[in-house]
Amino acid sequence: MNKTNRLITIIVTVILVAIVAAYLWDARSTVAVLSSTLRQSTPLVLGALCGLLCERSGVINIGIEGQMLFGAFIGFLANVYTGNLIMAIVAALLAGALSGLLLAYMSVSLKMDQIIAGTVLNILALGVTGYFYQQGLTTQGKLPTVPLGPLADLPLVGPVLFSNPPITYATLLLVMVVHYVLFYTRWGLRTRAVGEKPRAADTLGINVYKVRYWNVIIGGMLAGLAGGFLTLEAVGTFERNMTNGRGFIALAVLIFGKWTPFGAWGGALLFGFAIAAQTQLQLSGAVDIPHQFIGMLPYVLTILVLAGFIGRSRPPAASGIPYEK
Amino acid sequence: MERPNKLQSIAIPLIAVLMALLIGAVIILISGSNPLAAYGALLEGAFGSAKGIARTLEKSTPLIFSGLAVAFAFKAGLFNIGGQGQLLFGALVAGIIGYAVSLPALLHIPLAVLGGCVAGGLYAGLSGWLKTQFGAHEVITTIMLNFIASNITDYVADGPLKDEGIIARLPQIQDSAVLPAIGPVPTGFLLAIVVVFITAWLLDKTTVGYEIQTVGKNPNAAKYAGMKVARTVVLTMFISGLLAGMGGAIETQGVVGRFQPGFNAGLGFEGITIAMLAKTNPYGVIPAALLVGAMQSGASQMQFDAKVAPEIIDVVLGLMLFLVSADMIIRRLIRARGDDDSQPRLSSGWGN
Incomplete structure (x- = not known):
């Protein structure tokens, strides 16, 4: 543990030094690349957090891509018809939750093969959003950048970290929230117990199905938010299949981060970079x-x-296995 | 107990298809069109004329191959979602051999098809190798390889081998590489049927097929019995990709006449639905592919006559996949009993 910590400290230091050096060399390009890194990583972080909650509770979610697409589309529609961006975000969250409910129903209640269940979700999302999408729908704007007062005026960190649109801020917060909930609360302990040893958890009176349902639904909301990021914050409009594999990249990010929120965040930043x-x-x-x-x-x-990381990091033991009472 | 199971393996897909069409009808109704008119136009477009039937067979041909590719991999517990990328590579290589090589037709046609097969096979084999060597799950690697394939083939068609003119595509293949049609029936379709029989024979009557199915049912037992599981996994992926690549080659040589990116701009996921509707049975792939092919073939007529967007087909296909995979729902409806061993069992979990 100490060895890994030291390694991480060294890596982070080297990266920070490199960033400062780059900034001194070419300030404008450095700021541009770093801001873009953060924006590109946002949907990946959210997608990875979705996969994290699902897998920590024992459900493999290969349908993140479809959940993102649902969230992106419903958020976009809500934006078109209400013109209210808050409503649009809520709609994206709800769409994600609903897709999570469907996934939980298939993999927890019906005990379907979870890989197939996720694939069903992906294909349904492509079909449904493709059918109901009409060209020529216009939105009433997208989420604006919110500079955080004087913090935004700092050199380098100001424009990169403290001058972002809301979902990007929320994502940074969510990394910490999920980390805290997962490792420091009762809910998190139960989730991890169900994902590692469902039988033992059941014996102790934890409702395995319920824990899995809730984690998959909340995970779905995060994937929906990732979709909302695409249509409400990044692009401002919807395109068919606009997620372009981000849901799958998020899974790789999750594995790279060894099923931890901060690890996933680092992985997403690497991809974003x-x-x-x-x-x-x-x-x-x-x-x-x-x-x-x-x-x-x-x-x-x-x-x-x-290929490089999967053998070296261990997934939750019960991930992918339906629980039979 | 043999008979009721057999009956179910036909009844459940049928009910799934009917229910999906019914839900599709409701969706059409909600979006303000007449579902009966829509489905009528769909049927008319797919089977109403000799031209329509020929088009249906033409559309079904690559679907048979992609459905067969998925079903074959399922037999070893593998999920090949990369049919699209393997098909693209097959189409590309057949397109290159088709225009760049000069041979008599008797050699040229099979050489180009074989080139496509090998290209698709190697591309899928890569996923198999990544799985056995590094434990990278084939679902993610094959999807990623789909994106990579479309980038590489786009590059080839727009770069070094580009035909003269503005459109990014390869030159037309030579006449000696073209697969002819026999009346309304494309040769490619007949070839697809033959390949279905060969695949079924390979699975049921050969040692390799037996090993593949054993690895799919119980990899531990297979290992214990002395089978080389890793080798079987790579081989299965290779053959699965070979089938998809063959579909691409036949599309190039029999339909498009050259390699042109985006010719098969579908979702690339039909193969999964077809394999599941077929309950992974090679013979079942034929009717399932014909069904999907007919829907695709009649879609433009449906759009023209009933003003229903052709994307409704993707919704109905998605619903079919959902209902046939979540067959517990249908089982409860028809009160079917019995264990379901026709549902594919995948190697769940990451790695190993």
Whole structure:
């Protein structure tokens, strides 16, 4: 444990030094890349937190992609028809919760194969959002940037950390909230117990099904929020299949982060940085690589992460196994 | 106990299809159109004319291959969601061999198809290798490889091998590589039927097939019996990808006439629905693929006559997949009993 801690401290220090050096060298590009890193990582963090809650309680969720798409679409529709961004966020959360309920019903109650259950969710989401989406719907704006008073005027950290739109702030908070809830509350202890040793938890009077249902539903809300981020904060409009694999990348991020909130956050930042850096390189014309190769970078990275890390980190023991009373 | 199970494995998909169509009708009604007119136009478009039937068979052909690819992998407990990427690579390689090589048709056609098969097989085999070697789950790697495949094939079609003109695509394949049609029946469709029989034979009558099914049912027992589980996993993925790649090659050589990105712009997930409707039985893939192919074939007529967006098909397909996978719901409805061993069992969990 001490060894890992020391390693993490060293890595974080090196990264911070590198950031400051880069900032001194080229302030504008550094700020641009770092802000973009944070924005790109936001849906991945939320998706990974969704997967985290599900898997910690023993349900593999391969349907994050579909849940995000539902959230993105319903949030977008609510924005179109009410023009109220708060309502739109609520709608995205509800859509995510509903998709979580469906997933829980399939994997907990029906005891379906959980990989197939998630795939069903993905395919249903693609079909339903594709059918009900009409071109030409226009929204009434997207979530604005909220600078946090004087903090936003600080050099480097101001524009990067303290001058963001609301869902990005919320995501940073949620990482801490999920960490606290999971490791320092009764709810978290029960969730982890159910995900590791459901039989023992059941014997102690914990309702395994109920714990799994709630975690999957709340996880669904986070995935819905990730979708809301795409339509309400990042892009401002909906496109068919706009999640583009982010739900799956989020799973890789989760595994990379060894099923912990902060680990997942770090993993998401790494992915976000990869995307942000290649965009910046492309824009500056510093490199001339065909855009298709740059476009597939996150997907290649996902495979490498899966191949490199899965053996070295241990998933919750009961993840993927339906519980029979 | 043999008979009721057999009956159920036909009855449950049928009920799932009917229920999905019914829910689809309600959705059409809610969105303000007439479901009867819509389904009528769909049928008319798919089977109402010789041209319609030919189109239905043409649409069903790659679906048979992609359904077969998923069903085959299911037999070993593997979930190949990467049919789309494997099909793209198959189509690309067949397209390259089709235009760049000059041979008599008797050699050219099979060479291009074989090239497509190998390309798809290797691409899927990569996922199998990543699974056995590193424990990376094939569901995620095959999906990621889908995205990567569409990027790479886009690049090839827009870069080094691009045809003259503005459109990003490869040159037309030579006449000697074109798969002809026999009347209204595309040769590719006949080939697909033959491949279904070969696949069924491979699974049921050969040692390899036996090993694949044993690994799917109980990998521990397979290991204990001295089977090389890792090798079987990679081989299964290879054959599964080979089937998908063959579908791509036949699409290039029999339908499109060249490699053009986005020709198969569908969701790429139909194969999963087809395999589940077929209850992973190779023969069952044929009617399931025909059903989906007919829906795709009649979709434009439905849009034209009944003003229903063709995307409703994706909704109905999603519902079919849901109902046939969550077959507990239907079992309760028809009060079916008995253990369900026709439902695929996947290697759940991450790694190993």
